[in-house]
Amino acid sequence: MKNFKLTIRYDGTRYNGWQHQKNTKDTIQGKLETLLMRMTNKTEDEPITVIGAGRTDAGVSAIAMTANVYLDTTFSEQEIKEYMNKYLPDDISIDDVKRVDKRFHSRFNATGKTYRYTLWCGDTKPVFDRKYVYVLEKMPDIESIKAAAEMLIGTNDYKSFCGNKKMKKSTVRTVDSIKIFQKDSYIIMEFHGDGFLQNMIRILVGTLLDVGYGKKKPEEMKNIIDAKDRQEAGPTAPSNGLCLVEVDY
């Protein structure tokens, strides 16, 4: 068995997220696994597992998700890439296939991740990227969002920003940076950290928007973190504005 690292670009709009689920194969992972089983002539009894660097929610897209998979194949890296791109749907692309060490694990070896959240506010409409932006009715105050973002970085227990109420593992994470850019009608929020909890970015965005609309003050961010209570943070922003940009190794 050879271990391959895949770099995957996908439009998550019509999928139930990355992760394989019991009731549906309509996940990115499901599409990849089904195809790789066909490629290597495996039956249902010999399932193939594509191990993703993370689990993107339903509707979230990725420019460069990474994954690894053990395959019993004589195909070269390029042949695997060509085969997969030929048979995968138009909204999933394999941008790179690389043979890696047997011990490489896409999730355990990942040292950092970059996510981008795209907001849009204007008196026209984002026609061509409408599926990948969260359209705001009113322009939030960017300076207070930037001030609040500064207070949200660091190594903290982000339990208040965790969408999984039953989370039993540690909710401590390190968020290195939250960059806020404004260009024309777009507001881009770019998050870098060692890893993120379920819905964490979307809750951070919802909280920052609360600040931008004056519902919360930047200096309240520390209290929200300290509360370790999901109720203290803002709402979960919609999934479609979110995109996994890069995974560091």
Add this chain to the structure above:
Amino acid sequence: MKNFKLTIRYDGTRYNGWQHQKNTKDTIQGKLETLLMRMTNKTEDEPITVIGAGRTDAGVSAIAMTANVYLDTTFSEQEIKEYMNKYLPDDISIDDVKRVDKRFHSRFNATGKTYRYTLWCGDTKPVFDRKYVYVLEKMPDIESIKAAAEMLIGTNDYKSFCGNKKMKKSTVRTVDSIKIFQKDSYIIMEFHGDGFLQNMIRILVGTLLDVGYGKKKPEEMKNIIDAKDRQEAGPTAPSNGLCLVEVDY
């Protein structure tokens, strides 16, 4: 009645083109007219006509189509824009509304148009703009395409490049420039001229691709023009790669 100039951005993917048709209101023009009748409380007996600068085919998009329309309204330019953007579908945006002279006619006063055709060729897939590019299996030769493009510009009878076999009016047009850019996996063809015949850009693209694949030689272009015969030119490239970029006045 006041005359307003509209600048419209649309994703043409799911429409039967710009122009109002007997059997369907599923055209950009149809959507605009229906909405403007509602806005001005008009009945079916008092139809409103939105006059477009040109007629884009089914599936063709626009960054800045222009049109003019006579309206019996007290709404300001900004109010019309806001009303229209509120009620139009997500894939149509009114980017500008401007009150213009009563004599302004979006088609007759237009002095030039820019169209862009986007091609894509690579061993990955254009996931996020897949609906707006024509994906090629094999990379064509760009230098011969550029050479052929040079021979297609000028003031000529472009009958060989006209998709309307029953065209009775003049098929003489001036094509000022055809620019060919290559960036990563994209090949962009940008056409500027005083006006274009039905399907003309798509047939020009199909013909240039024939050159790129060695089926035709650049120096044959003059013969194709001289033939005034649709059969001599290349195939009609798919509509989805085409976008109206700008209308000059």
